[in-house]
Amino acid sequence: MAKTFILDGKTIPFEEGETIMEAAAAAGVYIPHLCHHPEFKPHGSCKLCTVSIGGRLGAACTNKAAEGMKVESETEALNGDRRALVQMLFVEGNHVCPSCEKSGNCQLQAAAYHLGMLTPHFTHFYPARDVDASHPDVLLERNRCILCELCVRASRDVDGKHVFGIGGRGIRARLIVNAASGRLADTSLSVTDRAAEVCPTGAIVRKRHGFTIPIGKRLYDHHDIAEAPVAGMERPGRD
């Protein structure tokens, strides 16, 4: 008899050591998330997957499932907090969907659609952020970066290259690259690297592939991220 816990009244089986997120995904239940990716170590930083675990709040991607625990995720309060988190991400960067080639395949946008965000609500920062177009095949567009560190993890854990890192603190935190010049072209990044295609937003994109699938015909133009295969953990944007 498999061990189980309760998520929003539904019995979810889990294997010993699995996180709430992993068990929920395996059972086909979507918990909103941005920095989580099933192939990488949990990061627990975006806080979108915050759930109530027996009355205490915790990240579903870092908390392990336990026998009989009661978890709430789809509550008005938690989704309200998630919407506010996404709104803060929108105003903290320069996320201009109309001019972004990732629009329609972007998980930040999709999470906002899922949560019914009609306005970013908070006062925009309009921060000055650098674009690095030096690499022949990959564009680094920091205006769209949400600091999820998926590229950092992919480059370090899969590609074995340590191309990306986060530098600075607070509002000055930014994605930096491992080259004395600070230019992406001077790193060992290759377009075939996992790090070059794992970005959930349009911060790291392949050049010359932005509009292979036209705007309006992309994944999240028609599908709620909650319905996407394996609870939104496929790889949208591989066009």
Next chain:
Amino acid sequence: MTEPKKLKVATCSLAGCFGCHMSLLDIDEKLFELVKVVEFDRSPITDIKHCGPCDIGIVEGGVCNAENVHVLKEFRKNCRVLVATGACAITGGIPAWRNNVDLWDCFQEVYHYGIGLENGQIPNDPELPLPFDKVHPIGEVVRVDHFLPGCPPPADAIWKFLTDLAAGREPKLEYEMLHYD
């Protein structure tokens, strides 16, 4: 039998491209149904220059100059319900890309150094509205009642939104009508 009172609607485009207005016109033959229940006050469609008391104000575009503020405040004062329509009204949108460029540098680039320009001059006619150094979403200047995202919002979304408002319902968009692009 008396005709039901028509809703008064005013529309304007501030720092926008009139794309949202084009999308409004794109409801095609539903325009005939619309004018049965709606009467346009100030709008590029009527060319009326100032709005009187209205039920619904549709504002396209963000705020990039002094005139935008005057128009926006006139709308807020006169419209019972104000709808921020499209990406620019809601977030500043594409015009807000200049928020990280010094205004003077921006003018120099546009009027002096742009490709193909010769002997360019920066316009300084006193009738031209004073530009702001930054572009703002309208919600940073006045209270906004509803937000209708999209670049532009799809014609069907505008139709759904207006008919919901006209019927006294809280406007609600289906998943495929909610777009930021």
